[in-house]
Amino acid sequence: MISLQTLVFFVILCENVLSCRSDVFDYKISKPLGMNETKFYNVDEISKCDDNDLVVVDNQYIPELCCKLVACKNALESIIFKNCFIREIEENCFSNSVQNVRYVIGVTYNYITTIKKHTFRDLVVTEIHLHDNFIDELEDEAFLHLNNLSMISLDNNRLKVINPKAFTLVPRLEHLSLTANHITTLQAGVFSFLPARNSYITLACNKIDQLKKIAFDGLSSRFIVILNLNGNRIETLPEDIFSNHSFGLVDLGYNPLTKISRYFCEKQCVMERFWFDCTFLTLEDVEFIVGWAKMKEVDLGASGCPQYNLTFKARPAKYCSGAKNFGDAFSCQLYVCFYLVLRFLL
Structure with missing residues (x-):
């Protein structure tokens, strides 16, 4: 059993190691690519950094x-x-x-x-x-x-x-x-702040369970949108959900789609690529999408239906696993503390 004195010493040690004193901040200032010079500044010298410096602060408190x-x-x-x-x-x-x-x-x-x-x-x-x-x-x-x-x-x-x-x-x-993130729904006009230019919206690995047409209100129909919804919980694609918009890609891979309206991309809907998951769809729905893509000259990709010879990229498991990755956030100071306490124990 650890003695009281050891615990007190350990707490004091950690406080010293993790204390927010100006003399423990090391700012690594490195020149842009193509220049070999690297400088180090402490917190009192950061204001003196040179033009075009790259400031990287890592593993500090x-x-x-x-x-x-x-x-x-x-x-x-x-x-x-x-x-x-x-x-x-x-x-x-x-x-x-x-x-x-x-x-x-x-x-x-x-x-x-x-x-x-x-x-x-x-x-x-x-x-x-x-x-x-x-x-x-x-x-x-x-x-x-x-x-x-x-x-x-x-x-x-x-x-x-x-x-x-x-x-x-x-x-x-x-x-x-x-x-x-933990996003469950896309409210009306949620993308209205995006400028009238081509946009890339990445919403993969959230908790979105349905799409509503009003979510795209205010999003310019004149420019191409790449919409990544991979790894969500979307089950249906309602009528006209993508109408009056232009998409470079709609990625619905690894969503439990069970029903797709025959008019999900009908009125003035332009789509270059469409990726989806066949696992829970009926054969009729899959054949409809294959025929629709052929008629509209849409580049089609899918998972869950190898008989159609459609390829699709893998789900980004790093994010969709549901576990936050703290590996990179575990500071070297804490490693030192744990190492020292193990030394005391052993």
Whole structure:
């Protein structure tokens, strides 16, 4: 049995290792590809980083990401915080501190639950990565006035609904990725914030059980949409669900489809590729889809019906398994703590 003194020593050790002192933050600043120079800054020197630096912060303990920690007046290439136990991002954190990040802002493999209003505002960044957190709420105007933003990744979080008001004035947004959340339904006009240009919407591995035509209200019919619904719980495709829209791909693979309307893609519906699962469909439904695809010149892919010689990509098991992957989020500091306590025990 571990003695009281040993437990006290262990707790003190962990507190020291995981303490939020400025002298334990190591910011790795690396030059863009093609340049070999790499610099290291501590938290007090981050404001002195050079133009075009890539800032990567990994395996640190930063409970709150605040303005003073990311302050840099120069134009950075990207800034990424990974495995840092971040639970909260201070309001206007990036807008006030790093307005000139050119490419990527990333806060991944952390413990954030809410993206607050104006967290990302008036930036020139092109991509925002927030995957592998615990985000269950996007406040209105969380992403505001981002003229160059083309991609947002919110994969592997806990969102139950998509708040279209969170995305305001994002005129170049092309890729919205929401794989492996807890989304159950797509409300009316949920994609209305997407600009009038080609869009890639990824909703694989959620809990969506039905599709309604009103979900696509406000989504421009003049541009091609790639819609990934792989690994959900959709059972039926109702009449005109995809009418008056153009799709580069509708991916319904690994959904328990049992019924498909003969008019699911009828009025001014354009579709280049359609992927589905035959497992629970009747032979009549499968033959209808095969005939429809041939007549409309749609590239067809399917799983569950090998007799039709239709190939289909595998389900993304990493996300659809239902288990959150914490492997990358387990910091080296905790490994040290566990190693030391095992030394005491043995």
